[in-house]
């Protein structure tokens with residue numbers, strides 16, 4: 001029957017990864033972007049289901065063209081290939097600003113309950129094997145981005161590429177939050193006043209080539225330590241190397257393999273808190289994936305690049321349990337006090353650097 005066929009064609013989710021009771025669905029965002037209410041609703045429900053069960057999903061047809069993503073990766077690689085003194089001249093300064101270049105070993109990502117002194121101890125034991133460039137919203141007084149545009153033409157182009165990309169990702173964050181709103185039976189534009197500021201953070205990541213011995217001699221060594229993300233959502237663009245792993249309900253780590261032309265989207269701690277823990281912020285890490293056989297003769301693991309766009313509710317907004325997530329009707333009490341988005345994020349970043 002035609003009706004059935006249409007229904008099947010509309011099915012927005014398939015499986016991206018499934019192992020050890022962890023399911024990361026692969027969701028087609030096209031039907032949501034098409035704007036037809038029934039299709040939007042069906043995508044919205046799949047997205048919310050994913051955030052409630054694993055906290056992670058793959059998104060395809062997200063609207064950011066592959067050519068744009070390639071350009072961002074290219075400019076990012078050229079940035080990290082600059083002389084160390086140039087990168088150091090654009091260094092990250094404070095959690096309040098959270099902008100600039102972070103050299104290898106500077107950051108050790110943390111868990112929500114970590115205190116500052118234990119971060120020092122962790123950092124000394126096994127520093128993360130990565131460097132990053134943090135880019136925030138433009139035009140905030142006292143917190144300028146650390147652009148390389150004064151250095152040369154390539155630096156100017158980098159700024160242009162990243163500013164455009166920042167806006168595209170900001171828009172995608174707003175759209176995914178609209179899907180979550182529909183999934184939660186809230187008005188579609190409920191979150192717009194929380195997401196329209198674009199208080200987000202674009203992080204370019206470079207995991208440089210490392211001697212294989214580094215991992216052999218130190219079994220605890222990872223590329224980026226286990227952590228959960230802090231904000232509302234993270235949009236993660238990864239290259240084809242692999243290495244991202246997500247903690248399963250069975251407490252194993254499952255490979256979130258790269259799927260071409262998809263973004264990994266995961267919920268952060270502040271969204272989990274906002275949803276009274278209906279939505280999960282799941283821990284993840286980056287390890288060295290096994291090298292392909294033909295590469296075995298090399299004593300180095302090759303580089304990996306990724307781009308993470310950390311989305312946050314507008315800094316001045318109060319984040320308090322969402323309607324429908326607590327109270328007599330649902331039989332669950334409110335678990336957290338309201339907190340200002342900016343206060344929460346600065347507290348988390350202070351424990352990280």
Ligand SMILES: O=C(O)CCC(=O)C(=O)O
Nearest residue numbers: 205229238244286306308
């Ligand atoms: O590089 C990756 O694939 C993940 C990075 C990450 O989880 C993070 O920076 O929060």
Ligand SMILES: [Fe+2]
Nearest residue numbers: 227228229284
């Ligand atoms: Fe992360």
